[in-house]
Amino acid sequence: MISKVEESSLLDRGGRPTLRDMLSQIVYDPAHGHISLRNARLVLNRASIAVQLQEELVRRFGPHEARVILLRLGFLAGTEDAKFIRAAWPDLDMGDAFTAGTRLHTMTGVVRVQTVYNDFDFKQNKFAAEFLWHGGMEATESLNRHRNVSEPVCWMQVGYASGYASYFFDKLIVYKETECAAMGHKHCRVTGRTADAWGADDPMVRIFRQEVVPSLAELPHKTGLLKTAFHAPPRNAAKPAEDASLEDVVLAPVHNRLDVIAARGLPALILGPRGAGKHLAAKYLHHRRHGIGGRLRRIVCGSITSEQIDDRLRKVKQLRETWLLENIETLPEECQLLLAERIENQDLPQGLQLTGSSIRRMSELIAMPALRQDFLFGLAVLPVELASLQDRRGDIPDIARAVLAAIVESGSSPQHRLSRAALDALAVMDIPGNLPQLRSILQVAAFNTETDGGMRRPREIQPKHFPCDLVAAPPRPADTHVPGIMDLLAAGSLTIDELNQQIYAEALRRSNGRMSAAARLIGVTRPQFVYRAREFKSHAIARNTT
Structure with missing residues (x-):
């Protein structure tokens, strides 16, 4: 039990903002039905809702999927609160802002946090911590409902702690609940480490990397340099923003399918003409599955043997690696058989994303006698088809803007913009070489604008700047x-x-x-x-x- 004296001292313990600071700034506005903290709206809910939600998710989706959903919701809540603390108290010392998460969690009535140790160093990017959770919402309400549990149940709180810490360190932090009051322990105990410190083969790390936060590039970045799927609009075929990345505009029609493949750990088959973005799709898939680490290995199918594949499979072990098998129709039959058997028996290394590619259509691949059906359909669970620029004329202006932005970002050209006339010309231009040819056209066009005595300065690209030798006139309709x-x-x-x-x-x-x-x-x-x-x-x- 905590005495009144200890309870009072808790209000002023720790750095700023203290619990007393937070409580003093809660505003209840009955006229509008609002409760707010520093203009951020709060809502009072019954704690039992959390356990009812958990039970309903388990009934509908099973325990694993329910756990992933609540971990992800908690992760989102943690990152949102981390951003809120930094915005609401912008003058805070970074250490105070980081530890404010424990006080905010206590103030909102979710759990009382007791620090066992909290060792962190932002400069050296090191972190290790352990906390005791008293009266946690998920554990307490589970006990109140007389649930008999054999494993920890504080899924959303674990996700919250991981998300909050990950925001401040710009890298994945994973918490584990090693004791839980719902299991009969005196309190809940959680330990936090960086994902790298736990190890790539750690089961909890794999869950976070593969299902909770599929890509480390999606971690909410406090400087705003990294994009986050939590705050981005849903992937769909809607018109991308003018500042969208090349990946966004080229892969917009297939983003959802690639996301499903990565989340489920499926093999993949990417089809499309040369230059349509197959390597870009494989790279996106790699990052969604493994984060920004690991390795994307391109394998030319016509020049590899089954012995080499066997050797490479042994070396993958628990590493994060993606194989892009280019032109799968040229892969020797013994290699096809080896991989088909591995796929069928689910005997591929845990850290391997197997991806094939081809310039041929699915119907053509099916008709090829030299291509084994078990290998083809083992890859093509959800085949991804990319269209040529010829078949995406309506998207060419957006793609051209993104390509030009990438050229500028690489430092090979100063800032340029495409005029409306240039965009119109590109939309009807015949570009059989697809993305590589478009990039070359725009590089030359940017260079052609840089005159004026050799001084390089931002210019507007007009149709006259396009290189005639790189541009083919659109084919005329046949007279027939x-x-x-x-x-x-x-x-x-x-x-x-x-x-x-x-x-x-x-x-x-x-x-x-x-x-x-x-x-x-x-x-x-x-x-x-x-x-x-x-x-x-x-x-x-x-x-x-x-």
């Missing part, structure tokens, strides 16, 4: 189309308006519903396109009602 269209017109089965309507509809389809891109594709302005599209729609409605 004209007689066919004329025959349809003569037979009365196609009118000029219907032909135009089909052209507009096809342009809209190829541009993924984006009016501006569709207008550029057929050489009209956006207002003209919108007007004509509406006109066609009204005519179609009129025909259907007569």
Whole structure:
């Protein structure tokens, strides 16, 4: 039991903000139904909800998935609170800001934290800690519901502690609950270490790296230099922001599928023409599965033997590695058999992400006699197909901006921007070499703007700056189309308006519903396109009602 004197001293113990500081700044605003701390809204909930949520998740998804979900929610809450502390008390010493997490957790009624040891050094990037948790919400409510548990249950709190510490160290910190009051212990005991200190093969580290925080690049970075999936919009095919990375715009159509493959630890097969971004997809998959560490190894399938593969598999062990098997159709049959058996028996090393690639379509690969079906379909659980720039004309302006930004960031060119006319020209340009050719075109165009007595300064790229020798004119439609269209017109089965309507509809389809891109594709302005599209729609409605 804690005496009144000890209870009072707790309010002023530790660095700033103390518990007393926090409590003095809670504002209850009944007129608006708000409770806030330094303008951050708080909500009072019954503690039993936490255990009811845990039980419901276990019933619906099983104990492992439920644990991962609550660890991730806790991790998110921890990083959010870490950001809040830094923003609400910006003048705090870094050490005080870091230890404020224990006081904030106590103030909000989640748990009373008692420090056993808390050794950290921000300059040397070292961390090790152990705490006792008294009256923890998850453990106490579990006892109140008379649950018989044989393992720790404070999943959300463990995630919270890990997320809070990870924010301050810009690296993954993993906490483990070694004692739990719900199991009959006097209190809960948690120990925190860096993921590297626990070791790559540690079961809890693997859960955090592979399922809770799939990529270390997603750790919320206090300087804002690293992106975080927790604060980014959901992956979808919507138009990327103008400052989106090359990875974002090129892989936007397949991000969700790559995320599922990484989260489930599946082998992968990435298809697409040369230069469409297959290596970029493999790199993204590697980072989602293993974080920013590990190694992405490119393997030319036509020049490797089964003995070499066997040897490399032995060396992988618990390392974090991704193999990109390039042009899987050229892989010798004995190698295919070896890998097919490993995949089927789930006998691949824990740290290996096996990824194949090919420039051929799935239907072509299936028809190849030299390619074993068990190997092909072992990789192609969720095949990922990337389109050429020719088939993504509506996305070319966004991709071009991202490529140019990457060129500038690499230091090979000063700041430049693409004019509207240049973007329009690129949208209709034939670029069979895909990303490598587009990069070369933009590099030369940027160089061509840097005149003015040799002084390099930011310039706007115009169509005239594009290199003629690197740009192929878009192919003209075959003349054989004209007689066919004329025959349809003569037979009365196609009118000029219907032909135009089909052209507009096809342009809209190829541009993924984006009016501006569709207008550029057929050489009209956006207002003209919108007007004509509406006109066609009204005519179609009129025909259907007569």
